[in-house]
Amino acid sequence: MLNLDYTEHAVLDVRMANDDLFELVLKRDGLEFSPGDCVAIYTDQEKSRPYSIASGPDEEELRFVVRSMDGGEVSPWLMRQRPGGSVRITPPFGWFRPGQDIGTADFAFIATGTGIAPFLSYMKSGARAPTQCLYGVRHETDSVGFGDLKAFCPTRLAVSREQSGHHFGRVTDLLDTLPLNEQVHYYCCGLESMVNDVSAWLQAKGIDLSRIHREVFFHG
Incomplete structure (x- = not known):
């Protein structure tokens, strides 16, 4: 079933680190998030997977580190995206908060x-x-x-x-x-x-x- 609670973001780049690992770079368009947040990214076939945001909260781009998996329903599709296209993502969510709410503890x-x-x-x-x-x-x-x-x-x-x-x-x-x-x-x-x-x-x-x-x- 289509999740209507999403926003569409332009693809700025797909930066290959090697044959199957890449950074997906999207236009941020004012999306607010905290370090540790994830979003679900949708394909054109309404398949989705959660991906953790790798960019900083003050950066103008949204970046995700993705490994393309053989037989995967989402990651190979993401690797094929190019600038000029767009993908749909949900609002950020998550509970993993590195370094937060621990006071001055190491x-x-x-x-x-x-x-x-x-x-x-x-x-x-x-x-x-x-x-x-x-x-x-x-x-x-x-x-x-x-x-x-x-x-x-x-x-x-x-x-x-x-x-x-x-x-x-x-x-x-x-x-x-x-x-x-x-x-x-x-x-x-x-x-x-x-x-x-x-x-x-x-x-x-x-x-x-x-x-x-x-x-x-x-x-x-």
């Missing part, structure tokens, strides 16, 4: 793949930096925004499918580098397996679940 980010999007949005908001960011990708070219993140806060990159100048393996291999104390909050975003592994590891280290903030991404 915090850390852990992400895999396109799960970096809400942290890129947070980085561009002008808010204070986390004590650390751990970022896991399959290939080095998947690391959208890594240079900016590294300039913003101490950031470690884990590359799981190729040798590079970074850690070779999963992002969970780097968990021992996280600060561990009762004041730190931990924000995890990405595939469910990683989010669950990180949560279990932190709880085994005595971290209360109330300080583990989770957002699970699904491809489609």
Whole structure:
């Protein structure tokens, strides 16, 4: 059924990072959002998937980090879009709020793949930096925004499918580098397996679940 509660936004660019990972750039048209918010993006066949906004709240563009999945109903269609076209999106929604409502407590980010999007949005908001960011990708070219993140806060990159100048393996291999104390909050975003592994590891280290903030991404 068609969701009539949407706005139409012009496509400004599709920036390919590699063969299947890209940034979809849309005209913002005054859309208000907070870092961590998602929107549902519709295809011309009325299929939709939620995507986290990767742009900052003061930027004039809307950007989304998308991986095109074989057999997907939305992501391959988005990859085929070109400037001059348009897509429909719902109003922003969400409950994942990196670095918010924790006072002056320290915090850390852990992400895999396109799960970096809400942290890129947070980085561009002008808010204070986390004590650390751990970022896991399959290939080095998947690391959208890594240079900016590294300039913003101490950031470690884990590359799981190729040798590079970074850690070779999963992002969970780097968990021992996280600060561990009762004041730190931990924000995890990405595939469910990683989010669950990180949560279990932190709880085994005595971290209360109330300080583990989770957002699970699904491809489609």
